[in-house]
Amino acid sequence: MTDTIISSAGREVVIGFDRPFVVIGERINPTGRKLLAEEMKAGDFSRVEADAIAQVAAGANVLDVNAGIPLADEPALLAQAIRLVQSLSDVPLSIDSSVVEALEAGLEAYQGKALLNSVTGEEERLERVLPLVKKHGAAVVAICNDDSGISMDINERFEVAKKIVNRAADYGIPACDVVVDPLVMPVGAMGDAGVQVMQLIHRLRTELKVNTTCGASNVSFGLPNRPGLNPTFLAMAIGAGMTSAITNPLESSLMQAVRGADVLMNHDPQCANWIAANREPGAQGSRRRRGGRRRPPAKA
Amino acid sequence: MTDTIISSAGREVVIGFDRPFVVIGERINPTGRKLLAEEMKAGDFSRVEADAIAQVAAGANVLDVNAGIPLADEPALLAQAIRLVQSLSDVPLSIDSSVVEALEAGLEAYQGKALLNSVTGEEERLERVLPLVKKHGAAVVAICNDDSGISMDINERFEVAKKIVNRAADYGIPACDVVVDPLVMPVGAMGDAGVQVMQLIHRLRTELKVNTTCGASNVSFGLPNRPGLNPTFLAMAIGAGMTSAITNPLESSLMQAVRGADVLMNHDPQCANWIAANREPGAQGSRRRRGGRRRPPAKA
Numbered sequence: 001m002t003d004t005i006i007s008s009a010g011r012e013v014v015i016g017f018d019r020p021f022v023v024i025g026e027r028i029n030p031t032g033r034k035l036l037a038e039e040m041k042a043g044d045f046s047r048v049e050a051d052a053i054a055q056v057a058a059g060a061n062v063l064d065v066n067a068g069i070p071l072a073d074e075p076a077l078l079a080q081a082i083r084l085v086q087s088l089s090d091v092p093l094s095i096d097s098s099v100v101e102a103l104e105a106g107l108e109a110y111q112g113k114a115l116l117n118s119v120t121g122e123e124e125r126l127e128r129v130l131p132l133v134k135k136h137g138a139a140v141v142a143i144c145n146d147d148s149g150i151s152m153d154i155n156e157r158f159e160v161a162k163k164i165v166n167r168a169a170d171y172g173i174p175a176c177d178v179v180v181d182p183l184v185m186p187v188g189a190m191g192d193a194g195v196q197v198m199q200l201i202h203r204l205r206t207e208l209k210v211n212t213t214c215g216a217s218n219v220s221f222g223l224p225n226r227p228g229l230n231p232t233f234l235a236m237a238i239g240a241g242m243t244s245a246i247t248n249p250l251e252s253s254l255m256q257a258v259r260g261a262d263v264l265m266n267h268d269p270q271c272a273n274w275i276a277a278n279r280e281p282g283a284q285g286s287r288r289r290r291g292g293r294r295r296p297p298a299k300a
Numbered sequence: 301m302t303d304t305i306i307s308s309a310g311r312e313v314v315i316g317f318d319r320p321f322v323v324i325g326e327r328i329n330p331t332g333r334k335l336l337a338e339e340m341k342a343g344d345f346s347r348v349e350a351d352a353i354a355q356v357a358a359g360a361n362v363l364d365v366n367a368g369i370p371l372a373d374e375p376a377l378l379a380q381a382i383r384l385v386q387s388l389s390d391v392p393l394s395i396d397s398s399v400v401e402a403l404e405a406g407l408e409a410y411q412g413k414a415l416l417n418s419v420t421g422e423e424e425r426l427e428r429v430l431p432l433v434k435k436h437g438a439a440v441v442a443i444c445n446d447d448s449g450i451s452m453d454i455n456e457r458f459e460v461a462k463k464i465v466n467r468a469a470d471y472g473i474p475a476c477d478v479v480v481d482p483l484v485m486p487v488g489a490m491g492d493a494g495v496q497v498m499q500l501i502h503r504l505r506t507e508l509k510v511n512t513t514c515g516a517s518n519v520s521f522g523l524p525n526r527p528g529l530n531p532t533f534l535a536m537a538i539g540a541g542m543t544s545a546i547t548n549p550l551e552s553s554l555m556q557a558v559r560g561a562d563v564l565m566n567h568d569p570q571c572a573n574w575i576a577a578n579r580e581p582g583a584q585g586s587r588r589r590r591g592g593r594r595r596p597p598a599k600a
Contacts, residue, residue: 195565223575229560236535236564239540271488
């Protein structure tokens with residue numbers, strides 16, 4: 001019954017075994033989004049603003065904020081993006097960077113208890129990131145790779161998670177503030193990627209007793225109809241014990257799977273959220289902000 | 301690694317732990333379908349014919365055939381329906397009735413090794429149905445209720461399943477020929493119905509080592525947007541170990557979840573079925589035979 005509490009100045013979100021699934025919106029990330037990268041670098045944050053508002057409207061519980069732009073002042077950009085997003089919405093944020101200075105600048109700009117994304121099992125990362133987590137009283141995403149890379153053996157990935165949790169404890173960070181990312185591999189390249197990650201999620205929950213998150217859409221990389229496969233993966237991963245995911249809340253089929261999984265895990269009392277989201281024909285479709293064309297209402 | 305083999309004269313289908321999920325088409329059933337009931341009673345089987353063809357085209361691996369019409373000669377109707385469906389398609393059939401004489405007539409009309417649907421833990425049913433299963437060398441669906449009704453305690457439902465498997469063994473029917481239906485309750489009425497049935501499915505698979513099936517759509521009874529919830533349930537149940545379901549293959553979102561779950565369970569080598577089903581935009585939609593309006597092609 002592990003609860004990871006994160007917060008903004010005005011709102012608390014709990015990632016937990018007996019809680020509704022937490023969706024961490026992934027959109028505010030210039031990686032692979034050339035236009036967004038150029039705009040942010042030039043000081044134009046209008047798309048960040050729009051992405052923040054749209055993701056919260058679509059049901060994101062937390063927003064991931066990343067400003068990883070080559071040859072830009074990432075710490076300054078990340079701090080700026082965080083201040084902006086916090087001025088627009090009170091959802092807690094995940095501060096996302098591979099640059100420790102950017103994580104630090106983000107934490108300093110942030111109001112509340114952030115989710116820091118991320119630390120790995122690499123020695124240098126552990127030594128630099130964990131003190132920051134402790135200093136700011138944050139929670140942290142722990143990714144299951146270490147100095148030897150990503151192991152294809154889930155037992156080794158489990159051991160990396162264990163090492164990070166133990167190392168965090170050395171710094172006075174409780175296990176409930178470590179949210180483990182088991183690393184989702186593309187099932188198109190590795191047939192047992194789905195089965196393996198579900199086993200690992202189950203072990204992380206039952207043996208290490210930690211909350212988990214993942215970049216859920218990675219599972220379908222390289223396959224056709226990715227939006228058709230991702231919700232099925234998410235449902236299965238939630239059934240296996242996963243408690244949050246960094247993903248795209250603007251995919252309505254994905255949010256439908258999350259809401260459905262909450263019902264089926266008995267995390268939606270009286271099915272109130274499900275009923276509210278599906279009250280009128282087209283209720284799901286009308287929250288869809290991207291793509292222009294609306295889907296026809298679901299058949300009741 | 302339990303395999304339940306069922307067959308027609310020309311085709312074998314295996315329900316198994318390491319096999320693609322088996323979809324048993326539920327449509328040929330006059331219960332709640334007034335028009336179909338009237339037509340069948342009057343000797344008009346054109347809708348049975350159409351339902352058989354459409355379900356097989358949509359990807360059903362097995363067809364359930366039920367002729368339960370009040371005040372009709374159910375044994376004769378069921379035998380006639382079975383002969384007709386077997387003349388149209390070589391998918392194996394599930395012979396479905398609550399009337400033992402109809403099950404018997406169905407088995408006599410059937411070519412191959414049928415799935416008999418069903419026996420329960422009720423003493424009278426065990427004594428009348430199991431000898432038929434043995435005599436005809438069929439497999440049988442075992443429903444987890446007994447003379448005391450349906451228990452809301454999954455431990456008791458597990459014990460009923462165990463009793464049926466043991467009783468079947470007394471008649472010389474191996475456990476691999478017993479496919480247990482754990483009974484899916486509506487989650488709208490019973491909040492823990494989803495969690496409980498997933499635990500029961502897991503126990504049936506790991507402890508009793510039997511294949512499982514269920515009437516999957518029952519889970520969403522009474523809730524809005526049932527076609528939006530059922531695929532999520534199916535994905536989670538497959539993740540928990542379920543190996544077949546009696547459901548509606550004409551729901552394209554449901555078949556998409558089944559195909560996706562096969563990929564994620566590593567039961568679709570090289571993702572060949574997934575890729576084939578999603579090769580061209582609209583490939584899923586174009587298999588949809590009912591409802592008139594086609595859905596727009598899935599976004600690639």
